[in-house]
Amino acid sequence: MSGAETVRDSPLARRNPTVKLAVLFLASVALLFVLDPVTPSVVYLLGLIGVIVGGRLPLRTVLAAQLPFLAFAVGVFSINVLSRPGTVVWQEGPLRVTVDGLIVGAALAVRTLAIGILSIGFVLTTDSLALMTSLHQNAHLGARPSYALMAGYRLLQQLPGEWTAIRDAQAVRAPLRRNGSVHRTPASFGRAAFTLLVLAIRRGERMAQSLESRGLGLQPRTVWNPVRVGSLDVVFGASIVAGLGVVIGIAGLLGVLRGPGALF
Amino acid sequence: MTTTTSSRRSTPSLFAWQLKDIMLLVVLGAVFGFLYWALVQGWIALSVATGPFGDLTQHVLLGGWLLVAPIAIAIIRRPFAGVIAEIIASVIEVVFLGSAVGPLLFVAAAIQGVGSELPFALTRYRRYNWFVYALSGALGAGLVFFFSAFRSGWYGTDLLLVRLVIQVVSGIVLGGLLAKVIVDALARTGVVDNFAIGRAHLGS
Numbered sequence: 001m002s003g004a005e006t007v008r009d010s011p012l013a014r015r016n017p018t019v020k021l022a023v024l025f026l027a028s029v030a031l032l033f034v035l036d037p038v039t040p041s042v043v044y045l046l047g048l049i050g051v052i053v054g055g056r057l058p059l060r061t062v063l064a065a066q067l068p069f070l071a072f073a074v075g076v077f078s079i080n081v082l083s084r085p086g087t088v089v090w091q092e093g094p095l096r097v098t099v100d101g102l103i104v105g106a107a108l109a110v111r112t113l114a115i116g117i118l119s120i121g122f123v124l125t126t127d128s129l130a131l132m133t134s135l136h137q138n139a140h141l142g143a144r145p146s147y148a149l150m151a152g153y154r155l156l157q158q159l160p161g162e163w164t165a166i167r168d169a170q171a172v173r174a175p176l177r178r179n180g181s182v183h184r185t186p187a188s189f190g191r192a193a194f195t196l197l198v199l200a201i202r203r204g205e206r207m208a209q210s211l212e213s214r215g216l217g218l219q220p221r222t223v224w225n226p227v228r229v230g231s232l233d234v235v236f237g238a239s240i241v242a243g244l245g246v247v248i249g250i251a252g253l254l255g256v257l258r259g260p261g262a263l264f
Numbered sequence: 265m266t267t268t269t270s271s272r273r274s275t276p277s278l279f280a281w282q283l284k285d286i287m288l289l290v291v292l293g294a295v296f297g298f299l300y301w302a303l304v305q306g307w308i309a310l311s312v313a314t315g316p317f318g319d320l321t322q323h324v325l326l327g328g329w330l331l332v333a334p335i336a337i338a339i340i341r342r343p344f345a346g347v348i349a350e351i352i353a354s355v356i357e358v359v360f361l362g363s364a365v366g367p368l369l370f371v372a373a374a375i376q377g378v379g380s381e382l383p384f385a386l387t388r389y390r391r392y393n394w395f396v397y398a399l400s401g402a403l404g405a406g407l408v409f410f411f412s413a414f415r416s417g418w419y420g421t422d423l424l425l426v427r428l429v430i431q432v433v434s435g436i437v438l439g440g441l442l443a444k445v446i447v448d449a450l451a452r453t454g455v456v457d458n459f460a461i462g463r464a465h466l467g468s
Contacts, residue, residue, distance in 0.1 A: 021359075025367045032368060032415060072364040076416055083421040101421075108417045115366035119358065128360060144283050149352070152290035156360055159298045194449065197295050201455045204291030208284035216283065263419040 007127045010056035016233040017131040018138040023240050024122045028115045030244060036258040037106040039251040043244065044114040051121035062120060069116030073109035080105030104262055128153050134227040147216055151207045155200060162199060166192045285340050288459065289349045296332040297356035301363075303328060323430040327438025330404040333380035334397055334443035339450070341389045341460035350377035368415060372408055379407035380439070394444060401440020405431045 007013050012020075027043075034040060051062060086100030129150060136146035170192060171182045251257040303325070332353050333346035354373035357363040365372070383399040384392075409431055413419050418427060450456050451465060 021367075025370070028367045029371075035417075068364040069366075080417050080421065083423055084417075085420070085422065104417050104420075112364070112366075115368070116364065119366040123359065126359075131359065144281075144286055148283065148286045148290045149355075151287070152294045152352075152356070153360065155291060156294040156298060156356060159294065163298075193299055194446070196299075197292075197446075198450065198453050198455050200291045200295045201288065201450070204287045205284050205455075205458065208282075208287035211287075212283050260414070263414075263417055 007125055008056065010054065010125060012051070012054040012056075012121065012125040013127075014232075015125075015236050016138060016227060016229045017126050017134040019229060019233045019237045020122050020126060021131070023237050024118050026241060027118055027244055030248070031111050031115055033260055034111065034248065034251075034257065035104065035107045035260055035262040036251070036256055037103065037110050038256040039248060040107065040110040040114040042247050042251070044110060044117055046243070046247070047114060047117040047121065051117055051124075055121055055125045057124055061124070062117070065120045065124065066113065066116055069112055069119075073112040073116075076112060077105040077109040080108060107258070107262070130225075130227055133223060133225065137223060137227055138229055143221060144217055147211060148208075151211065152204075155203065155207075159196065159200070163192065163196060166195050166199075281342065285342065285345075285459070288340060289336055289345065289352055292332050292336055292349055293352035293356050296353050297361060300329065300353070300357060301361045323427055324434055325438070326405060326431045327401055327434035327436070327440070327442070330376055330380055330401055330435055330439025331443050331446070333377050333404065334384070334400050334440065335447055335450075337381060337384045337389070338392055338443070338447040339456050339459045339461045341464070343385065343389070344381070346381035346384070347374060347377035350374065350380070372411055372415075375411050376404050376408045380404035392444070392447075394441065397440040397444040398436045399440070401435040401437070401443070402432050403435075404439050405435025 031040060031043065048062070051057060052059060081097050081101040082095060084098055084101035084104060086098035088096050088098055089102075090097040132146055132150045132153070135141045135149075136143060170188055171184075174182050174184065174188065177183050248257065332349045336349035337346045350373040351370060354363075354369045358365070358367055358369050363369055380400045380403065382403050383396050387396060406428075409428055413424065413427070418424055447461070451461060456462055457465075
């Protein structure tokens, strides 16, 4: 639950959240069409340096946050290595490794890590409430969806606690094994999930009523702690996009860049 | 700074959303985002346990990712409820929980939502039988398959068709039929009586 902690001050944390989200999305879509291992590696290294320096984050925190992306990358890599036809370099029974599989697999794995480091940079340097305020003000998301999302974010923070309470309540009534430990079944997991759903829907309806009774949806409205798009944010967004363009352009000039054609 | 917040009483149409409807989408997104996050931990464990074929076994669970759209549509019964619910769930996964797919999940979620919503839209949000749910799951899984195949580089590999079949079947069972089971169970508890689904039940 990486979004729950408070964000420490850093150059990256001071940038406008909507601008950061837009840049992150743009970079991810651009990387989607890059299918060689070299270009995303460069993006990854630049991203890692940028996140650690610009976000003033300890290397350990950043690397630990990358573990899920790493697991995902390993999965994408292994499936391409083992199931892509091409020049065979190793074969053992039904398993075979091909050159094409190695290259495309590595490209996809590094892309996952590159998008991963950028996402981590965003999540670890962005305050969730500032993001919602920014989406409302800068991206012109309506007041009702914005505040509903903020309330949902609060609910999300409470869910692990509710989940533990439901599981504990189940454990009290659950049959015990001979050694005294609680006998849990997969069905009890499903029942707990359903209970959580019912509880959340009921709470959501109450939140909607209390938001409306406090005048949400009336105009004009003012905003607490307004978030603005400054000139530094424009420079930040433009330079990141330009930097990505330069990396892809140089890769294209050097002949290492490959597009989606590498898949087929 | 002026914002456009339309008064909800001025246009009493199918598109006039009440705050509690928006709130329901957010709540569903939060709960399913949280459950998906729990599921992903098991998902990664499963893929490590089954080695190189973990990728295939993961497809079996794909339908679970589609659940939120048909549930949202069945309760609120308004156009775009499914698409918006999927996107909100993906935003919660990426921004608050740190999903390993990154922001491309927004795109995948939108495609899933469109696929899941299409069958309900074709009945003009009036029919909620087993067949429509199953079709919703199949289309949701089927449409997003082509995006996932591009993103994860399945094109040009063996087993492309096997993947498609596993995912569509999983979509029908976990993303379609299971959604009806959950919606019916929710309707029996009474928590959704104040939404469109409750009014429909009272009317019949």
